[in-house]
Amino acid sequence: MKKTLLLFASLVLLFASCQNTPKTAVINHYIEEPHSFSQPNKAVVTHLDLDIKVDFETEIITGTASYLITNNNASEIILDSKFLEIENVQADGIDTNFSLDTFDQQLGNALKIAIKPETKRISVSYKTTNKTEALQWLKPQQTADKEQPFLFTQGQAILTRTWIPIQDSPQIRLTYNATVSVPAQLMAVMSAENPKEKTENGVYSFKMKQPISPYLIALAVGDIAYKPISNRTGVYAEKSMLEAVYNEFSDMENMVASAEKLYGTYAWEQFDVIVLPPSFPFGGMENPRLTFATPTVIAGDKSLTSLVAHELAHSWSGNLVTNATWDDFWLNEGFTVYFEMRIMEALYGKDRANMLARIGRQDLEEELAGFKDTPNDTKLKLNLDGRNPDDGMNSIAYDKGYLFLRTLEETVGRENFDVFLKNYFNSNAFSTITTEKFITYLNENLLEKHQISFNTEAWIYEPGIPENQSIIVSDKFEQVEKTVAEFVKTNSIDKTITKTWTPQEWVHFVRNFPEDMSAAQMKILDNTFDLTHSKNSYIAMVWYEQSINHDYHSNDVDAQIEAFLIKVGRRWYVSTIYKAFKGNNKTDVALEIYKKARENYHSVTTNTIDAMLGYNPE
Known part of the structure; x- marks a missing residue:
């Protein structure tokens, strides 16, 4: 004892x-x-x-x-x-x-x-x-x-x-x-x-x-006000924009509820969005509890709010489970695009989700073509040693990552994939993960469990897109493509066909103009639909890109392009337009505009455009 x-x-x-x-x-x-x-x-x-x-x-x-x-x-x-x-x-x-x-x-x-x-x-x-x-x-x-x-x-x-x-x-x-x-x-x-209100001091x-x-x-400081949408969602904006922002994002609570049904409880208590001035360089930034967003998504019809679904999805993929290094960035964005599409499908139907996915697939094809001389940049797992990690923030991480996960879902079945993803987020919550750790987790918790063979390493470590890829179909886009072909043949278009088009259908319409479309045909479309003065920033952006590509200068388009580039600082939008100038041997025109616009851009945007146009600010 x-x-x-x-x-x-x-x-x-x-x-x-x-x-x-x-x-x-x-x-x-x-x-x-x-x-x-x-x-x-x-x-x-x-x-x-x-x-x-x-x-x-x-x-x-x-x-x-x-x-x-x-x-x-x-x-x-x-x-x-x-x-x-x-x-x-x-x-x-x-x-x-x-x-x-x-x-x-x-x-x-x-x-x-x-x-x-x-x-x-x-x-x-x-x-x-x-x-x-x-x-x-x-x-x-x-x-x-x-x-x-x-x-x-x-x-x-x-x-x-x-x-x-x-x-x-x-x-x-x-x-x-x-x-x-x-x-x-x-x-x-x-x-x-x-x-939620200003302090006195x-x-x-x-x-x-x-x-x-x-x-x-992240930090923002300005003359802003807050308006709640629900007890855990709301918006900040400058006073003149607050009502428009509130109306545009009024589905935020429904988005959070839909996301939780898919992959578990929202872990950050509050989900608010602040709409920043137009110089903000991204569509959105998923800062926890307070997403930063560009005003270019305020279209008046909720047509561009997939951006909010995307930033919300980051509350699980990116913020909750984070890429350990920037070489693993696809783990952040590929998962988020997949989750975004599932939220959009739950709220607005499969047609809308597939239209968004098809647009992403087209972006991916353009990105792959742009990397034809550097194929290693089309791998999901990158090697960015000695490079700016911004070099990996492109459609490969977003859209190839999404296509990989969509193909995986179709292979194992949605029910099995949803169980896997929910467990993945829960098991790795508030931690970081490498690509290699993800592959191990995938094998142990999905593929081996269901005795499924999948070429994971080809998707992740090899350039390009493997043959076993999901084929994204959109009946609405097929009809749009027929409308483009009919217009090119007849120089006329039935306005009743386009009356019910969503902005995604308009974007697909404009992006699919054939290379030999004439400036005269562009003018017919502009006279019919006034695309040069579109209030939807996404439609305007692709129209301005095509106007440059097809040497179209009527209907005030040159002035509108310049005004757009001076006002908007969203890197994706402005780089698309400057790239069109450069690709059509009009770098001198681009530089003249850029010198006026540059002071309105964030450094994230100027770094990209400086390099693209060979501009030295010193």
Whole structure:
């Protein structure tokens, strides 16, 4: 009895000793990746406390980023920093040594901070500069209301390091709190728990309690207001746009409910959307709890709201289960396009979903043709070492990824595939995943389980599209193609046929003009439907592209193209039009417009167009 008690006492003491020992071992094992200087297996950030001031007069953010860290007996921790002025660094409240390594044009600098094995917190006081790429400062005239300035951030892929010194890798997840001071007449919102009304003093507090990747930390500041759609969905916008945005996105709660029926509970409590000024470079950005969206989707008829379904789907694929590196980006976007199509099918029917999928399939064919000289860029798993990860953000990741998953679904059956996907999201929630880990999970939990053979590795590691691909059929698009052929033959079109067309049918109609269509035929269509002045930005974009391709200049089209390029900063739209100019030996025309428009674009867009047109801003 006495020996038993002594043994028990010894075990208790040993357990207590272990409990009191500082945690120094990094639990997660991170993989090497080329787009971050951080070495998280030695020391990694786990929580951020951000305290910043937004100054519109100087167009500078100043403040302090403080981190809780997990330390594996390291003597230094490395953060990513680019175009930041580092003023002071502390470790556990005491000034410590730091250095910025040699500047790399893509990655910026490695910010090396001296720590001790027992260090638990570091703090970096810093300010942004006029080179900070994530931030776009807008003058009042560049906004919808034209009364107050505006600021927004765009962190994907590796731009968060340009406004916060951070370990800027998607495989690193952290929670964050933030205090943001802005001019009293403006409101600040973030990818976190958000205010619904302005404060009196312009100070806002935020909390993101779920761990997210750094590229998803986002901030917007402007003269905005909020309107709820349901108890967990709503919209922010400038006041002149708020009602239109609310009406356009009124199906958001239905979208969330439909998504939950497919793949499980929405994990982020709130799903809001803020519509930003037109310079925002993407259609949308899936920042948790607060999607950023372009005003180009406000068409007045909900016809372009598949974008909202796409960003909502990211709440599972991308935000909940995140690609570990940018080489694995297809795991983010391919899954999201698949989920988007399932949401659209549930809400609006299979016809609409298939039309969207067919358009994506056409985008994929164009992308494949564009990569004919670099076929390795058509693989799903990429090798972006030494390159900007933006190079992988194209239709291959989105539409080839979707086609792979759609083909897989048709092979194993929708019911089996839905069970697999729901378990995939649940099993990997709030974690990151590599392509290789996904393949293992797929084999063990779907293919081997149902004794199904599938050429997964050919889809992922080989260029192009395998032969066993899903064939996407749309009866409505087939009718559109017949209408195009009939018009080309007769130079006339029956307006009653087009009366019930959706914008997707119009886009398909315009995109399928034959190469030898004449400018005179373009004018007939323009006189009939006034496509040059379309209020739908997607239709307008493809019409302007075709106008350039077919040398059509009537009906004010040249002026409208220029006005569109000056106002809209969405990279996909403007790059399509500039590419058409370049492809038709009209680079000089493109450059004349671009010089007027460039100041209205975010750096994400200017980087693309500068390279496309060979423009040097210096």
